[in-house]
Amino acid sequence: MIEIKNISKIYKTGDVETKALKDISFSIDDGEFVAIMGPSGSGKSTLMHILGCLDAATSGQYFFDGKDVSKFSDDELADIRKEKIGFVFQSFNLLPRTTVLRNVILPLIYANFPREKREEIARNSLLSAGLDEARFNHLSNQLSGGEMQRVAIARALVNDPAIIFADEPTGNLDSKTGELVMETFRKLNKEGRTIVLITHEKYIAENAKRKISIRDGEIIEDIINHH
Amino acid sequence: MFISDLFEETYFAISANKTRSGLTILGIVIGIGSVIAMISIGQGASGQIQSSIEGLGSNLLTIMPGVVQPGRGIVSSGRGAAETLKNEDIEVLRSIAGVAYISPELQRRFQIVSPAGNNTNSTIIGATAEYPLVKNVSVEQGSFILENQLRSMSRVAVLGPTVAKDLFADSDPIGKTIRINKVNFKVIGVLQAKGGAGFFNPDDIVLVPLTTMQKILAGADFLSTIAISVQEKNLMSQVQDEAVVALSVKHRVDPQNPDFSILSQADILGALTQITDTFTIFLAAVAGISLIVGGIGIMNMMMTTVTERTREIGLRKAIGAKRLDISLQFLAEAVMLTFLGGAVGIILGAGLAYGVTFFTGMATKISLFSIILAFSVSAGIGIAFGYWPAQKAAKLNPIEALRYE
Ligand SMILES: Nc1ncnc2c1ncn2[C@@H]1O[C@H](COP(=O)(O)OP(=O)(O)OP(=O)(O)O)[C@@H](O)[C@H]1O
Ligand SMILES: [Mg+2]
Numbered sequence: 001m002i003e004i005k006n007i008s009k010i011y012k013t014g015d016v017e018t019k020a021l022k023d024i025s026f027s028i029d030d031g032e033f034v035a036i037m038g039p040s041g042s043g044k045s046t047l048m049h050i051l052g053c054l055d056a057a058t059s060g061q062y063f064f065d066g067k068d069v070s071k072f073s074d075d076e077l078a079d080i081r082k083e084k085i086g087f088v089f090q091s092f093n094l095l096p097r098t099t100v101l102r103n104v105i106l107p108l109i110y111a112n113f114p115r116e117k118r119e120e121i122a123r124n125s126l127l128s129a130g131l132d133e134a135r136f137n138h139l140s141n142q143l144s145g146g147e148m149q150r151v152a153i154a155r156a157l158v159n160d161p162a163i164i165f166a167d168e169p170t171g172n173l174d175s176k177t178g179e180l181v182m183e184t185f186r187k188l189n190k191e192g193r194t195i196v197l198i199t200h201e202k203y204i205a206e207n208a209k210r211k212i213s214i215r216d217g218e219i220i221e222d223i224i225n226h227h
Numbered sequence: 228m229f230i231s232d233l234f235e236e237t238y239f240a241i242s243a244n245k246t247r248s249g250l251t252i253l254g255i256v257i258g259i260g261s262v263i264a265m266i267s268i269g270q271g272a273s274g275q276i277q278s279s280i281e282g283l284g285s286n287l288l289t290i291m292p293g294v295v296q297p298g299r300g301i302v303s304s305g306r307g308a309a310e311t312l313k314n315e316d317i318e319v320l321r322s323i324a325g326v327a328y329i330s331p332e333l334q335r336r337f338q339i340v341s342p343a344g345n346n347t348n349s350t351i352i353g354a355t356a357e358y359p360l361v362k363n364v365s366v367e368q369g370s371f372i373l374e375n376q377l378r379s380m381s382r383v384a385v386l387g388p389t390v391a392k393d394l395f396a397d398s399d400p401i402g403k404t405i406r407i408n409k410v411n412f413k414v415i416g417v418l419q420a421k422g423g424a425g426f427f428n429p430d431d432i433v434l435v436p437l438t439t440m441q442k443i444l445a446g447a448d449f450l451s452t453i454a455i456s457v458q459e460k461n462l463m464s465q466v467q468d469e470a471v472v473a474l475s476v477k478h479r480v481d482p483q484n485p486d487f488s489i490l491s492q493a494d495i496l497g498a499l500t501q502i503t504d505t506f507t508i509f510l511a512a513v514a515g516i517s518l519i520v521g522g523i524g525i526m527n528m529m530m531t532t533v534t535e536r537t538r539e540i541g542l543r544k545a546i547g548a549k550r551l552d553i554s555l556q557f558l559a560e561a562v563m564l565t566f567l568g569g570a571v572g573i574i575l576g577a578g579l580a581y582g583v584t585f586f587t588g589m590a591t592k593i594s595l596f597s598i599i600l601a602f603s604v605s606a607g608i609g610i611a612f613g614y615w616p617a618q619k620a621a622k623l624n625p626i627e628a629l630r631y632e
Contacts, residue, residue, distance in 0.1 A: 049626050052545075054545055054624065054625045054626050055624055055625070055626040055627075056624060074549075074550060074622070074624070075549045075550060075551075078544060078547055078548065078549045078550075079547075079549075081545065081546065081547050082546065082547020083547075087545060087546075089545075089629075093538075093541075093542045093545065093629060094542075095539060095542060096243075097243040097244060098239065098243055102239065106543070106546055107546040107547055109228060109229075109232045109236070110228055110543070110546060110547040110548045110549075110552060111547060112228065112229065115229070115231070115232075155546065159547075
């Protein structure tokens with residue numbers, strides 16, 4: 001499903017160059033459940049942004065469903081994002097001063113989804129992400145961190161994407177609700193969706209079928225979990 | 228993205244931040260409102276000056292002794308300085324074809340005292356029975372000076388409404404005796420109010436028979452002005468030319484260099500146009516400045532809005548919005564805000580203009596031109612500076628936009 005070849009990402013801040021990713025290559029097949037681990041600053045989020053077609057690599061190639069998206073235009077990437085990809089940001093990135101429901105409906109608007117069905121789909125998505133119905137009409141900035149996390153997950157799910165990227169989806173949750181969210185991801189994976197998530201915690205990574213560890217922008221381990 | 232979604236998004240975005248939207252609208256309202264109010268005051272004032280000059284009398288020619296210097300407008304000929312206009316001139320003028328009425332006048336300022344001892348200083352005009360026909364005035368109470376009163380040099384007076392009020396307050400002046408320059412006069416009428424023309428008050432006069440004025444009050448046999456009303460507007464210049472020739476012959480002077488001047492309303496208007504032009508330029512400058520200030524306000528608001536919302540643009544792009552979706556949304560927002568502000572601004576500007584008329588009595592005229600000008604400038608600025616930075620932000624990739632500070 002996705003394949004990256006010799007991907008590098010260099011950030012330039014003034015004269016300082018940060019090599020966030022150094023010549024990384026790997027591929028992920030349809031239906032896989034991959035956990036990416038690594039210490040803070042190792043380049044996990046940077047990698048996810050490139051995989052999620054949100055940012056461009058400095059060099060290297062990226063094949064999505066066999067197509068070289070590193071050569072795609074801005075608008076072509078937008079099409080892939082809205083049709084194939086669900087993305088859960090580490091910092092949620094919800095629209096402030098806007099209701100929970102509206103936040104989840106937003107991707108459906110850009111996907112030209114029929115108006116009548118939007119709300120129902122958004123509600124289902126929120127329920128499956130484990131958010132209490134009483135919160136649906138709250139403004140996004142009136143939620144707790146854990147609730148925002150679930151809204152962000154619901155928004156990623158709402159478009160029925162083939163692949164979901166989640167940047168520390170359980171980072172703000174206690175272990176009980178964290179387990180609930182992981183249950184959601186396991187269920188989605190069973191339905192055939194590809195899941196890629198970043199985590200710091202070993203017990204979360206145990207849920208995944210495959211574990212990629214990176215440090216200083218390089219892959220140091222890529223193993224299959226045997227349950 | 229459907230069109231209905233575009234409008235819905237725009238509505239949500241505007242209502243989600245009421246303060247920001249409110250301030251943007253306020254900038255537009257002030258810009259448009261002040262321009263419309265300014266221009267309406269300017270145009271109203273010029274219109275009023277014009278109409279009050281036309282109200283002085285229809286198809287009026289005014290003959291004055293001495294020379295009115297071209298380029299300097301009407302120069303006071305100095306009372307008594309030129310005593311070239313005489314009663315005999317009237318007969319000469321009457322023989323000119325196209326002349327309807329002639330009003331010879333002699334004007335002085337005298338002290339007037341009422342029976343109750345109130346006194347005032349006013350312009351006394353010695354006039355004939357034709358005066359009301361030439362000068363467009365009518366009598367509100369009593370009657371005007373009659374032919375027989377002229378022949379008998381009657382000591383009768385017709386008061387302008389301002390003088391009547393000064394001398395008699397609210398009591399009826401008809402039949403009362405007043406003293407003009409220590410001579411007793413009987414009040415026979417009061418004129419209808421004409422309203423101030425801004426430069427002189429046509430209501431602050433007293434009319435007495437011309438003969439009485441010349442023989443008893445002034446002791447002079449000349450005239451200060453001769454006003455002629457012409458039958459038709461298109462005969463004006465012809466009558467004016469013939470009057471110059473006829474009077475020059477009578478006065479035995481060179482028609483190229485006569486000892487009198489004839490002014491038409493057009494001449495007076497021309498002189499006053501200098502004044503109204505200056506006034507209009509001044510107001511246009513003020514309006515222009517408010518438009519610039521308003522425009523900068525709108526620009527500022529729009530730019531900060533978009534900068535503030537670059538993160539939002541990044542987020543929208545991350546979940547699938549294309550450049551066009553973003554551009555259209557911000558364009559729709561800018562259009563909506565400027566149109567809302569524009570509508571309120573037009574109402575405010577019109578309201579201000581009406582307020583000025585209501586409280587000061589100054590005429591105002593709201594012109595379509597000022598509305599179009601103010602609206603298109605503010606809308607143009609609002610839309611340009613709402614759209615252009617959004618367009619720039621839409622070109623960033625989602626992560627760059629989300630990181631934007
Ligand atoms: N926009 C940027 N400009 C400059 N340097 C950046 C930028 N984004 C990330 N970096 C740097 O790149 C490196 C990798 O950052 P990244 O966010 O990918 O780390 P991470 O593995 O996600 O860390 P964490 O677990 O704390 O989220 C870091 O050293 C970071 O400082
Ligand atoms: Mg990170």
